Amino acid sequence: MPRMNMIQAINSALDVMLSRDPKMLIFGEDVGYFGGVFRATDGLAAKYGAKRCFDAPISEGGIIATAIGMGAYGLRPVVEIQFADYILPAYDQLVSEAARLRYRSAGDFWAPITVRTPYGGGIFGGQTHSSSPEAIFAHVTGLKTVIPSTPYDAKGLLIAAIEEDDPVIFLEPKRLYQGPFDGHPERPVEPWSNHPASEVPEGHYAIPLGTANVVRAGRAVTVLAYGTMVHVAQAAAAETGIDAEVIDLRTLVPLDIDTVTASVKKTGRCVIVHEASRFGGYGAELSALVQEECFYHLQAPIERVTGWDTPYPHAFEWDYFPGPARVGKALRRCVEAET
Amino acid sequence: MLRNARLSLHIPEPSARPGDRPDFRHLALRPAGETRRPEPESPAAEMRDLPYELVRVLDDQGQAQGPWAPLIPSETLRRGLAAMVLTRAFDDRIFRLQRQGKTSFYMRSTGEEALSVAPSLVLDTGDMCFPTYRNVGFLMARDYPLLDLVNQIFSNARDPLKGRQMPVLYSARDYGFYSVSGNLGSRIGHAVGWAMASAWSGDDKIALAYIGEGTVAEGAVHEALTFATVYHAPVILAISNNQWAISSFHGLAGGNETTFAARALAYGLPGLRVDGNDFLAVHAAVAWAAERARSNLGATLIEFVTYRTSGHSTSDDPARYRPDEEPAAFPLGDPVERLKTHMIAAGHWSEADHDALVRDCDERVRATVKEGEAVGTLGVTKPPLGSMFEDVFKTPDWRQIRQRREVEG
Ligand SMILES: Cc1ncc(C[n+]2csc(CCOP(=O)(O)OP(=O)(O)O)c2C)c(N)n1
Numbered sequence: 001m002p003r004m005n006m007i008q009a010i011n012s013a014l015d016v017m018l019s020r021d022p023k024m025l026i027f028g029e030d031v032g033y034f035g036g037v038f039r040a041t042d043g044l045a046a047k048y049g050a051k052r053c054f055d056a057p058i059s060e061g062g063i064i065a066t067a068i069g070m071g072a073y074g075l076r077p078v079v080e081i082q083f084a085d086y087i088l089p090a091y092d093q094l095v096s097e098a099a100r101l102r103y104r105s106a107g108d109f110w111a112p113i114t115v116r117t118p119y120g121g122g123i124f125g126g127q128t129h130s131s132s133p134e135a136i137f138a139h140v141t142g143l144k145t146v147i148p149s150t151p152y153d154a155k156g157l158l159i160a161a162i163e164e165d166d167p168v169i170f171l172e173p174k175r176l177y178q179g180p181f182d183g184h185p186e187r188p189v190e191p192w193s194n195h196p197a198s199e200v201p202e203g204h205y206a207i208p209l210g211t212a213n214v215v216r217a218g219r220a221v222t223v224l225a226y227g228t229m230v231h232v233a234q235a236a237a238a239e240t241g242i243d244a245e246v247i248d249l250r251t252l253v254p255l256d257i258d259t260v261t262a263s264v265k266k267t268g269r270c271v272i273v274h275e276a277s278r279f280g281g282y283g284a285e286l287s288a289l290v291q292e293e294c295f296y297h298l299q300a301p302i303e304r305v306t307g308w309d310t311p312y313p314h315a316f317e318w319d320y321f322p323g324p325a326r327v328g329k330a331l332r333r334c335v336e337a338e339t
Numbered sequence: 340m341l342r343n344a345r346l347s348l349h350i351p352e353p354s355a356r357p358g359d360r361p362d363f364r365h366l367a368l369r370p371a372g373e374t375r376r377p378e379p380e381s382p383a384a385e386m387r388d389l390p391y392e393l394v395r396v397l398d399d400q401g402q403a404q405g406p407w408a409p410l411i412p413s414e415t416l417r418r419g420l421a422a423m424v425l426t427r428a429f430d431d432r433i434f435r436l437q438r439q440g441k442t443s444f445y446m447r448s449t450g451e452e453a454l455s456v457a458p459s460l461v462l463d464t465g466d467m468c469f470p471t472y473r474n475v476g477f478l479m480a481r482d483y484p485l486l487d488l489v490n491q492i493f494s495n496a497r498d499p500l501k502g503r504q505m506p507v508l509y510s511a512r513d514y515g516f517y518s519v520s521g522n523l524g525s526r527i528g529h530a531v532g533w534a535m536a537s538a539w540s541g542d543d544k545i546a547l548a549y550i551g552e553g554t555v556a557e558g559a560v561h562e563a564l565t566f567a568t569v570y571h572a573p574v575i576l577a578i579s580n581n582q583w584a585i586s587s588f589h590g591l592a593g594g595n596e597t598t599f600a601a602r603a604l605a606y607g608l609p610g611l612r613v614d615g616n617d618f619l620a621v622h623a624a625v626a627w628a629a630e631r632a633r634s635n636l637g638a639t640l641i642e643f644v645t646y647r648t649s650g651h652s653t654s655d656d657p658a659r660y661r662p663d664e665e666p667a668a669f670p671l672g673d674p675v676e677r678l679k680t681h682m683i684a685a686g687h688w689s690e691a692d693h694d695a696l697v698r699d700c701d702e703r704v705r706a707t708v709k710e711g712e713a714v715g716t717l718g719v720t721k722p723p724l725g726s727m728f729e730d731v732f733k734t735p736d737w738r739q740i741r742q743r744r745e746v747e748g
Contacts, residue, residue, distance in 0.1 A: 058556045089558060
């Protein structure tokens with residue numbers, strides 16, 4: 001089976017869907033001839049023609065609005081927003097339009113669009129190229145929110161997202177594009193090629209949205225993570241020697257609540273990690289759900305390890321980033337807590 | 340007959356891609372001195388031809404031609420030239436430092452120095468420039484301390500922005516330079532609002548906002564234009580049409596259908612299309628627009644026709660999307676060379692003066708970078724760790740207080 005990094009896996013998913021579905025098309029800033037600033041659409045315009053993969057004006061609101069219109073017509077647009085930090089001019093279109101078109105028209109119109117966008121820190125992007133906006137999408141009823149953590153998942157989830165008839169926000173952890181970054185910036189970059197999830201089938205396969213993945217089985221504590229933090233959580237478990245069960249949520253909406261609650265009921269402890277700021281983050285929803293569903297099984301307070309409640313600072317990237325040391329501390333606190 | 344034709348989607352393509360011969364015929368150039376200059380107090384309705392013309396002053400021999408030729412003291416020209424040369428020396432040096440791993444990122448303004456430097460000399464202290472990441476020349480022309488720029492670029496212990504921002508996203512209120520953000524088009528409305536506030540307050544300050552031609556596509560630009568029009572805001576809205584927005588050519592912002600200056604027409608604003616590599620033309624156009632603004636006649640839209648000769652940023656490789664020969668083939672030449680030729684022809688500059696200036700700028704940059712390196716390159720020194728929790732609000736709330744305590748241990 002071919003080995004791919006996450007960018008190649010995303011490219012492969014787009015390639016597969018362009019060849020399978022004549023109504024699928026790609027547009028976004030710099031995605032055509034050039035192949036995207038992260039190269040996710042490299043070669044696709046050359047292979048399928050500009051009509052299937054083309055550049056868009058620098059207008060995120062325009063990109064999403066026209067994608068909705070094309071989707072309503074019957075096409076299947078997959079658009080790229082160059083950085084998740086720049087999706088906000090399109091927020092109204094996503095919230096007031098894409099998310100509600102089916103509902104408000106009682107199924108008369110709908111928006112089968114996929115919005116791919118790189119998110120997260122770790123590339124010295126400062127406050128304009130590092131943010132993790134998943135919570136503001138997960139909060140919106142009518143949007144699905146997906147975050148892969150490996151090349152294999154990225155391809156399978158992206159294909160599933162494109163095949164969805166509802167709008168999907170597909171957040172790509174850009175720090176994982178080239179390798180399974182575990183939160184140790186001081187170490188040499190580990191390429192995907194050594195990781196089992198870099199084995200990616202060339203053809204079509206889909207990972208159903210709403211299925212979490214237990215990436216590390218354990219009995220002492222459940223760790224809920226997604227994207228980059230899946231690897232950080234695994235590193236923290238290995239470094240502390242704590243028998244943690246690490247769950248990669250893969251899709252925030254729809255959430256695989258059964259896998260989450262089964263695990264927490266088994267371990268009785270739960271640590272939630274995300275890179276986004278803490279207050280009102282997706283972790284707050286997870287914490288509330290775990291408390292509601294597993295209260296009588298909990299043996300310790302639920303812990304959250306997150307980015308700080310500040311914008312992402314350039315110089316303090318690694319002080320802001322919730323790395324393995326901070327996750328490890330929370331794991332220890334959680335397993336040592338007694339009720 | 341047309342009705343029976345099948346529709347097809349138009350997807351614009353640039354005039355040349357790698358391997359093609361550069362082609363700038365779309366620029367529709369005019370010889371220097373040909374475009375008329377209405378009096379600044381003329382009604383906008385009487386200058387609807389200007390967005391399709393091209394305000395040029397310097398001809399190929401460096402002579403100033405026509406009605407836009409400004410009366411600029413030779414001392415101002417020397418300052419302008421020095422600021423442009425300094426900008427270029429700085430850009431080149433920091434670009435190399437980034438390649439050596441001493442900082443994370445850099446963006447040069449090479450080839451576009453005139454459109455930042457000349458307006459800086461036109462605007463008064465008290466006016467406010469709302470820049471993009473490509474306008475460091477504005478600060479160079481105002482003798483902003485080079486060391487502060489270097490410290491910002493290194494995010495080091497003396498970074499005036501406390502390590503918060505990526506390199507080049509400066510802020511310098513005392514120099515009339517508004518906080519830069521990476522988000523395209525997000526501050527053009529601030530410029531209009533700032534100008535409205537000046538008018539509301541009965542002051543005489545004006546604002547100048549820059550955007551790239553690619554950014555003209557953002558909805559925020561059209562919102563800002565509407566407000567500028569409706570309230571006659573004393574603001575100059577400048578579009579740097581450097582032909583490329585990363586890999587996207589100007590046609591992706593609508594540049595194939597009309598000029599960017601012509602956007603002004605639909606709003607009823609004056610629109611000027613100006614040779615952006617001609618220091619004298621830039622100076623004259625901005626002075627003209629500033630006079631209108633200060634006379635309570637409202638906003639002007641200016642398109643500066645220029646070319647981004649370097650890559651978009653240190654992350655970019657333009658060889659992937661445009662011919663390598665394209666920068667050299669750009670018909671409006673180089674702003675530094677053109678001003679230098681003019682000053683030599685006018686008799687107040689010489690090749691020897693110029694060589695000395697270049698040497699002096701290189702030396703200043705080299706010495707300042709050394710000082711900055713002694714303070715620390717990226718990651719070697721930082722502002723105090725706890726400072727990352729400051730300025731979220733004027734007064735931190737319990738979250739920043741608790742989290743700061745956790746970090747400081
Ligand atoms: C809102 C937003 N969308 C996308 C980007 C990514 N981006 C950064 S610079 C750039 C091109 C800008 O081109 P232009 O406005 O022509 O200015 P230039 O860089 O040529 O000076 C893009 C797409 C961004 N920074 N902000």
